[in-house]
Amino acid sequence: EAQVTQNPRYLITVTGKKLTVTCSQNMNHEYMSWYRQDPGLGLRQIYYSMNVEVTDKGDVPEGYKVSRKEKRNFPLILESPSPNQTSLYFCASSLVPLGTGLLSTDTQYFGPGTRLTVL
Amino acid sequence: AQKITQTQPGMFVQEKEAVTLDCTYDTSDQSYGLFWYKQPSSGEMIFLIYQGSYDEQNATEGRYSLNFQKARKSANLVISASQLGDSAMYFCAMRGSHTGRRALTFGSGTRLQVQP
Numbered sequence: 725e726a727q728v729t730q731n732p733r734y735l736i737t738v739t740g741k742k743l744t745v746t747c748s749q750n751m752n753h754e755y756m757s758w759y760r761q762d763p764g765l766g767l768r769q770i771y772y773s774m775n776v777e778v779t780d781k782g783d784v785p786e787g788y789k790v791s792r793k794e795k796r797n798f799p800l801i802l803e804s805p806s807p808n809q810t811s812l813y814f815c816a817s818s819l820v821p822l823g824t825g826l827l828s829t830d831t832q833y834f835g836p837g838t839r840l841t842v843l
Numbered sequence: 844a845q846k847i848t849q850t851q852p853g854m855f856v857q858e859k860e861a862v863t864l865d866c867t868y869d870t871s872d873q874s875y876g877l878f879w880y881k882q883p884s885s886g887e888m889i890f891l892i893y894q895g896s897y898d899e900q901n902a903t904e905g906r907y908s909l910n911f912q913k914a915r916k917s918a919n920l921v922i923s924a925s926q927l928g929d930s931a932m933y934f935c936a937m938r939g940s941h942t943g944r945r946a947l948t949f950g951s952g953t954r955l956q957v958q959p
Contacts (some may be wrong), residue, residue, distance in 0.1 A: 757946065767934075769946035782946055814888055816947075830876065830938065832947060834888035 726751045728835035730815050736841045737805055745800045745838050747815030755818045756798040757782070757832065758790065760811040767814070773798055805842040813838045845870045847935050847950035854955050856925045863910070864920040864953045866935035872896075875939045877918040878947065879909065882932040891933075894918055925957045 728749045737743055749756065757772040759782075769782030773792040787809055789801040798817075802809060815835040846869040856862040868877065879891040894902045894909045902909040910919040918937075922929055932954050936947040 766951055767947070767949045772946065812886060816888075831878065831890055831893050833890055834880070836887045839886070 726833075728815055728817055728833055730813075730835035730838050732838060733836060734839045736843065738843050739806055740804050743802050743805060743840075745802075745813060745815075745840070747798045747800065747835055748796050749798075749815075749817040749833075750796065751817065751819070751833070752795065753817035753819050753833075754795070755820060755830070755832075756792065757816045758788070758798070758800050759814045759816065760784065761814065761837075762811050770800070770813075805840075807842045809840065810842050811840060813840060845872075845875075845937055845939055845948040847937055847948055849935055849950035849953050851953045852951075854953055856922075856955065856957055858927060858957055858959050859924055861921060861923045862925055862955065864922070864933050864935075864955065866918045866920065866950060868916050868918060868935070868937050870916075870937065870939050872939035875937055877909070877911070878936045878938075879907070879918075879920045880934045880936060881929075882934060882952070884931070888934075892920070922955075927957050927959065930955060930957045 731746045754775050758770040759767045761767045768784050770788050771790040773779045776795050779790050814837050816832040818830045818832045820830050848867045875896045877894045881889045892902050892904045892907045892909050894911045901911050906923045908921045932952045934952045935950040938947050
């Protein structure tokens with residue numbers, strides 16, 4: 725089954741304790757992205773990756789790191805989590821990067837989400 | 844800059860009736876894509892339907908159709924024959940052809956409740 729998976733689905737942690745949220749897709753997609761969803765602020769992009777070893781900042785990258793060593797995986801790393809990073813996190817992927825002209829193939833598919841609480 | 848506006852915070856519809864969820868957008872791009880996603884209470888984001896700015900026909904996917912009016916910059920989602928399982932948040936989103944960050948821009952969402 726074609727899908728984007730995220731782990732863990734739920735996480736409660738404490739300030740300053742490093743954590744990693746994993747994201748994996750089995751669709752051979754080039755483009756992957758992380759978003760966070762907060763009440764009243766909607767979904768905002770944290771980081772994105774156009775392909776292996778190519779990553780760049782989104783709207784709200786502060787406090788996050790990413791890596792793309794393999795095409796299928798795009799982990800989100802919080803080196804020192806703080807309470808303002810409490811949020812619902814989504815990983816997404818698409819066959820090609822958005823806006824590369826292949827209009828029908830840049831639909832982003834989302835993972836199930838990770839609810840993170842930082843105390 | 845791109846912007847998506849969803850003016851209906853909440854909507855009610857009777858089961859088996861059709862419902863239209865409004866979405867207007869603003870962009871200076873000539874080429875762009877419009878998407879609708881469904882977010883049930885469980886939290887996941889489910890892709891529903893896609894419309895390209897140069898597509899001549901309105902997109903349809905099963906009970907979902909997109910009423911695309913380019914001149915009015917609107918991309919309303921029509922759900923026919925509503926089912927109880929359609930109760931969820933619905934988000935309109937877009938991406939432009941020159942979006943450097945390759946991000947989707949989302950609207951604030953519409954919460955749809957289907958009543959038996």
